Each structure stands twice: as structure tokens, then as C-alpha cells.
Amino acid sequence: MVKAADRAKNPARSSVWLEDRTPRGGGGPAGLDRDRIVVTAIRMLDEEGLTKLSMRKLAAELNVTAMSLYWYVDTKDDIIEYAVDTVYGEIDLAAVDAAGEWRDRIRVLALDYRRMLVRHPWMSPSAGQYLNIGPHAIAVGSKIQEAIRDTGLPLDRQPSAMSAVFQFVYGYGTIESQFERRAAQAGMSQDDFYGESIKAFRDEPAFAEVLEPLGDLLDERASHGNVTEIWNRDFDYAMDVLVAGIETMVSRETRARETRRTR
Amino acid sequence: MVKAADRAKNPARSSVWLEDRTPRGGGGPAGLDRDRIVVTAIRMLDEEGLTKLSMRKLAAELNVTAMSLYWYVDTKDDIIEYAVDTVYGEIDLAAVDAAGEWRDRIRVLALDYRRMLVRHPWMSPSAGQYLNIGPHAIAVGSKIQEAIRDTGLPLDRQPSAMSAVFQFVYGYGTIESQFERRAAQAGMSQDDFYGESIKAFRDEPAFAEVLEPLGDLLDERASHGNVTEIWNRDFDYAMDVLVAGIETMVSRETRARETRRTR
DNA sequence: ACTGGGTCTCGTACACCGTACAAGGGCTCT
DNA sequence: AGAGCCCTTGTACGGTGTACGAGACCCAGT
Structure with a gap:
């Protein structure tokens, strides 16, 4: 000691x-x-x-x-x-292995990671403060690395791709969990809290100008179900973007290699 | 008051x-x-x-x-x-406008954002705690939104894409700035601190097993310049992945729309 | 000229925090 | 019976954020 x-x-x-x-x-x-x-x-x-x-x-x-x-x-x-x-130990790594190919493994892992961050709102601020080299954290890291390895990206690009995916999850989970925490603190449902926040913005004349272009977008979102659904949709689609990005980079890499070979 | x-x-x-x-x-x-x-x-x-x-x-x-x-x-x-x-006001929004098309605007914005987070290590933990609806934060948000709007993604997907990019930047900047802070606290250069950390892992027999598969990757990285370069390379490539992801999603969207039309 | 009231600064005090330090109490082993 | 370890406690120190009330200053109104 x-x-x-x-x-x-x-x-x-x-x-x-x-x-x-x-x-x-x-x-x-x-x-x-x-x-x-x-x-x-x-x-x-x-x-x-x-x-x-x-x-x-x-x-x-x-x-x-x-x-x-x-x-x-x-x-x-x-x-x-x-x-x-x-x-970190709450993340179900067995479920990740069971998920099959890398796309699904990454999705399962990312979703479980995100859920864990939201379940424990103190996690994001705390996790950022330490090295996170405990056994469970390392085990999660290894699973992430295994999944990325199977994308077919070149070795020296894998850490970057890992960042792209899991720094995103970290950031997303942080914001989402803070939002939940604030709503709970205010004693409101997330839906009510969201509505109140938007209304507060709208009522502030100083913000009206900057928010003008955002207006349609906010209305569009308000019409699509409740807040939880919005969080889920945004997250899923962002994961689509990331997976698509990795796939595209892999195929570019492959094409570049073949060009080199045939030349 | x-x-x-x-x-x-x-x-x-x-x-x-x-x-x-x-x-x-x-x-x-x-x-x-x-x-x-x-x-x-x-x-x-x-x-x-x-x-x-x-x-x-x-x-x-x-x-x-x-x-x-x-x-x-x-x-x-x-x-x-x-x-x-x-x-938030330190982010140079004029430079973003000057950057041209959305790809470059996003890159400039993301890089400046990341640099700001690293320059002020207290930012990430703090920013996560508040609503961040001050005038400067809102201005940055608007610029982000403008850039994403020009990708051609459908309106209801734009917030998700914004998340993907800027939650990633937030997460990345958080980790990077914490690393810098720790190195400074220990009174070491970032390179030395990185070396020491790796060595500390290696020496811990309990970790040797889990780290085994990571070994090659760590060696590979150690051979590529200093830590700052690694941070930059990883960030740039992650941005490549994200931009590629958005492009791919846009073209899928376009193709789907055309299919609907011709049918 | 005097006074009243706003604007700003300060001293004191409270409850609470993390934790250093030293003094135990209880147990086991000799 | 005594020694020695494991574990718990009481007390104390130097810090924290901030509530409250007493001033000091300046300016307007009489």
C-alpha cells in the first residue's frame, strides 16, 4: 500500500x-x-x-x-x-464472440459499451481520468482489437480505425448519459426535458437568429417519436457510417494493392 | 442573479x-x-x-x-x-468558411476542435457537464451543421452524421489531452511517457497474456516516429474513414432514390 | 450640504471534504 | 500470559464552496 x-x-x-x-x-x-x-x-x-x-x-x-x-x-x-x-466487466464479451463477422461484432460491442456508459453516468468523466488498464478494460480493448483486425485493414491503420469507432462511442455515450442525468435531476421524463430545452432556446431572443437555420431540423426531429428512439436511430446510423467508412477504406486499399501488382 | x-x-x-x-x-x-x-x-x-x-x-x-x-x-x-x-470561441470559424467544400470544412473544423480540446485539458470533462448553449458553442454547432448539410445526406440523417464526426472528435480529443496531461504531470516528454507506459505493461506478468496479440501492433507503432505524429496520423485516418463513410452513405441514398424513380 | 440607496468588497462562519496519525480492540500463536 | 498482527476508530488539519451581514464608495434627489 x-x-x-x-x-x-x-x-x-x-x-x-x-x-x-x-x-x-x-x-x-x-x-x-x-x-x-x-x-x-x-x-x-x-x-x-x-x-x-x-x-x-x-x-x-x-x-x-x-x-x-x-x-x-x-x-x-x-x-x-x-x-x-x-x-467494464459488465460488457458481455461472450455475446460479441457469438455475433459472427466483424461488422456485427463491432455493432454488438459498441452498443453494449454505449449502454454501459448510459447506465453509469459517472463512467465517462471517470474513465477519461485514468489509464484504464484494469483486467476488464483490457479484455474489452482486446475484443475491440480482434474485431478491427478482421476488417482486413492494414495493420498500421487498425489503431486509427479503432479510434474512429470507439472514441465515437465514448463521446456519444457521454453526451447521452449526461442528458439522461440532467433530465432525471430535473425530475422530468427525457421527452419533457427535451421539449423544455427546445422551448427555452426558442424563447431566448438572443438565440433565435442562430437557431433559425436549425429550426426545420428540430421540427423534423420532434415529429419522430420519443427521445430514446432518436438516440437509438442516431447511434445506429452513425454506426452505419463508420462501418461503411471502414469497408470503403478496405476496398480502396485492396484496389491500390492490385494496381501495384498488375503494374 | x-x-x-x-x-x-x-x-x-x-x-x-x-x-x-x-x-x-x-x-x-x-x-x-x-x-x-x-x-x-x-x-x-x-x-x-x-x-x-x-x-x-x-x-x-x-x-x-x-x-x-x-x-x-x-x-x-x-x-x-x-x-x-x-x-469554444477560439475555434476559427472564418477559416472553416474559407476551406471550400464540405469535406475540407469538416476536416478543418474537426482539427481545430481537437486542438482546442488538447490545449485546454479541462475542457472535455467540463464540456460534458453543461448544456453548452453559449453563443460561441452554438456558433460552432451551426458551422458543423452547415458542413453536414452540404454532404447531400437526407435531412433526417444529418444529425446522426454530425454525431458520428464530432462525438468522435470529442472522444479523441479527450483521450489525447488526458495523455498529454498525465505526461506533463509525470514531468516527462510524451515520448518517454509512452515508452514507460508500454514497459510497465510488459513487466506486469498478469497482463502479458492479454497483451500478447497486441505485441506486434505496439512494436509496429513504436517504430513510427514520435507520439505526436502517431496522434496526428491516427486522427487523420479516422477522419478519412468518417468522410468515406458519409460519401458511401450518400451514394447509397442516391442510388436508392434513382431506383425508386425508374421503377 | 445632507441623505438615501445602489454597487461593490470584505470578514466571519458553517458544513463538508479527503486523509495523516496514533491509539486501541480482538484474534491467533507461542 | 504475552507478543504481534489485522482491522477499526477518534481526533485533527488544512482545505473546499458559499450564506450572511457589515461596511465602503459613489451618485442622485432633496
Whole structure:
């Protein structure tokens, strides 16, 4: 274990995964262990949000003092880092393997990833902060890489393609989950919240001008079902674009190679 | 002005842009005004990071007490929200218009957006938190929308395509800027930090297995110039994929329409 | 000239945060 | 009985955001 103060002095090593990872025993009178802490933290994060989680409240939930947690963990950040990896584990990798060819595997993976981000609104801001090299995160990364490998793209292009797909999913999931969180905070359904937001824009004279060209588009969208459907449609179509993009790049690559050969 | 406590009770309206936005005067003895506060905050955020900014430190930088800031602003969050919109203003929209056809406009816009995110590492986490409906953010959104409009995609697909491109840029910029931040924190060059990270993985026996298939890929990358070049190459190629994807979808759409007509 | 009221700044105070440190309590082993 | 480890706790420190009330200044109205 490392004191928080020491950790700060060596930020290159500032990941729980880059040092002693063997959990400390849970035979104590409180029946605590790292897993129970992390699982409880995840539940509280889901319910109350990232900013509301405090060591004292988490400890209270476990019928224990705040300082007890520090036996199992160096830092509050460590708990979040463990939590992040744990929810990476919620992605169903077996389902990905079962999906068949790369197009379907990427789609299944991306959808499950997105759903996970939306289910845990604290994930996107947190995941961005750490190296995400826990076992579950790495397993997901490997599955992504396997899928991209099978596209037939040249090796040196595969990381770029991985970025294109999964940075998109990350960004999309981030925005979507923040929207959900805001709606919930306001105590509205997503549909109502969407309607209110649009109305608020419209009523602001300062925005009317800039929004003018967007007007038709907003009306068009408002007429197409509820917000959840819109999120789904947009996501699906964006995935279509990405898959089509990869296919096109592959075929360009293939054609270029054949031209070289016949010449 | 609204008290922070009241703001919390009505989170639907919890954007500085959705209420009285007229700045309060700066004729006071300290020569303060909202703009000066926000500009200083941005500088401090760039230098010290999001978590290190406190009202007291920001106030000290302006030779003033913390509570003085609350004359111009309801909440610390408001300052961040203003800061976010201000740096959206750094994106050079005139250059976008000058770029010509939609492909180039999208590329210029995406690159400038990405650079902005990297220049201000606190942006991605912050931007995700607010509605981003300030004047500069809206202007950027409009430019994006104009570019996508000219692709020839059907109206109801344009928002999806916008997502695909700019959620990707957001995700990519987020990861890239976090990487830079970590390297800087560790006091290393990005190249050294990258090397160290890879080495740390390799040395962890627990990861060796999962990383095995990635091995070649990592070696391949290590042999291609420095980290900055890798970031640039990956980004450019991902944009190629996205543009190719949009083109392909457009031509599929066109073909489908023609089939319908001739039948 | 005096006064009242707005505009701005400050001092104090509160509740809460993460966590360092040292002092235990309970258990097992000798 | 005593030593030593595992785990929990109490207390304390230095920080945070911000509510509240008391001023200081300036300008308009009488």
C-alpha cells in the first residue's frame, strides 16, 4: 500500500493496476473487503452521482468509519478506478464472440459499451481520468482489437480505425448519459426535458437568429417519436457510417494493392 | 442573479445561458468584471488543472477575496461554464468558411476542435457537464451543421452524421489531452511517457497474456516516429474513414432514390 | 450640504471534504 | 500470559464552496 501523499509524487505510476493489487483480507469485525466497498460505491455513484460520493457517506453505508476504508484502499480515487474497471466487466464479451463477422461484432460491442456508459453516468468523466488498464478494460480493448483486425485493414491503420469507432462511442455515450442525468435531476421524463430545452432556446431572443437555420431540423426531429428512439436511430446510423467508412477504406486499399501488382 | 441554493432546486434551468445574462458592472474599486474573472480562470485552469482551481486561489490571483467573485457569478460552476463557452470561441470559424467544400470544412473544423480540446485539458470533462448553449458553442454547432448539410445526406440523417464526426472528435480529443496531461504531470516528454507506459505493461506478468496479440501492433507503432505524429496520423485516418463513410452513405441514398424513380 | 440607496468588497462562519496519525480492540500463536 | 498482527476508530488539519451581514464608495434627489 502506498500513502496518498507518496502517490502524488510519482504520478507516472498512479494507477492501482501498476502496483500491489492483492486485496487485503476481509476477516475483520466489520466484514469489510475491497469488493464490497467497490460494489457499494458503484451503487451509490449510480444513485447520487460522482460529486455526491464522499468517503464518509460510503463508509456510513457500510456501517463503518471513513478511515476504515483506507485499510483496503489508498485513496478515494482508487475506489473510482476499481469501480471503472468493474463496470467494464459488465460488457458481455461472450455475446460479441457469438455475433459472427466483424461488422456485427463491432455493432454488438459498441452498443453494449454505449449502454454501459448510459447506465453509469459517472463512467465517462471517470474513465477519461485514468489509464484504464484494469483486467476488464483490457479484455474489452482486446475484443475491440480482434474485431478491427478482421476488417482486413492494414495493420498500421487498425489503431486509427479503432479510434474512429470507439472514441465515437465514448463521446456519444457521454453526451447521452449526461442528458439522461440532467433530465432525471430535473425530475422530468427525457421527452419533457427535451421539449423544455427546445422551448427555452426558442424563447431566448438572443438565440433565435442562430437557431433559425436549425429550426426545420428540430421540427423534423420532434415529429419522430420519443427521445430514446432518436438516440437509438442516431447511434445506429452513425454506426452505419463508420462501418461503411471502414469497408470503403478496405476496398480502396485492396484496389491500390492490385494496381501495384498488375503494374 | 440566483443563489446557488435556489439554483439547485431547479436544475432544469441550471445554465448560465438560460437566465439573466447581462454582466454586472465593473466600476468597482477592484476593477473586477466577469470577463476578467473568466479569462483569469481559463489561464489558471490551463496551468493547474480543473481540480486545483478554487475560488480563493482565483480571487487571490485577482487581488480580491473569494466572496467578491460572487457579485459577478452565482456559483463556481458558472465560471467554468463561461470558460467553456469562451474557449469554444477560439475555434476559427472564418477559416472553416474559407476551406471550400464540405469535406475540407469538416476536416478543418474537426482539427481545430481537437486542438482546442488538447490545449485546454479541462475542457472535455467540463464540456460534458453543461448544456453548452453559449453563443460561441452554438456558433460552432451551426458551422458543423452547415458542413453536414452540404454532404447531400437526407435531412433526417444529418444529425446522426454530425454525431458520428464530432462525438468522435470529442472522444479523441479527450483521450489525447488526458495523455498529454498525465505526461506533463509525470514531468516527462510524451515520448518517454509512452515508452514507460508500454514497459510497465510488459513487466506486469498478469497482463502479458492479454497483451500478447497486441505485441506486434505496439512494436509496429513504436517504430513510427514520435507520439505526436502517431496522434496526428491516427486522427487523420479516422477522419478519412468518417468522410468515406458519409460519401458511401450518400451514394447509397442516391442510388436508392434513382431506383425508386425508374421503377 | 445632507441623505438615501445602489454597487461593490470584505470578514466571519458553517458544513463538508479527503486523509495523516496514533491509539486501541480482538484474534491467533507461542 | 504475552507478543504481534489485522482491522477499526477518534481526533485533527488544512482545505473546499458559499450564506450572511457589515461596511465602503459613489451618485442622485432633496
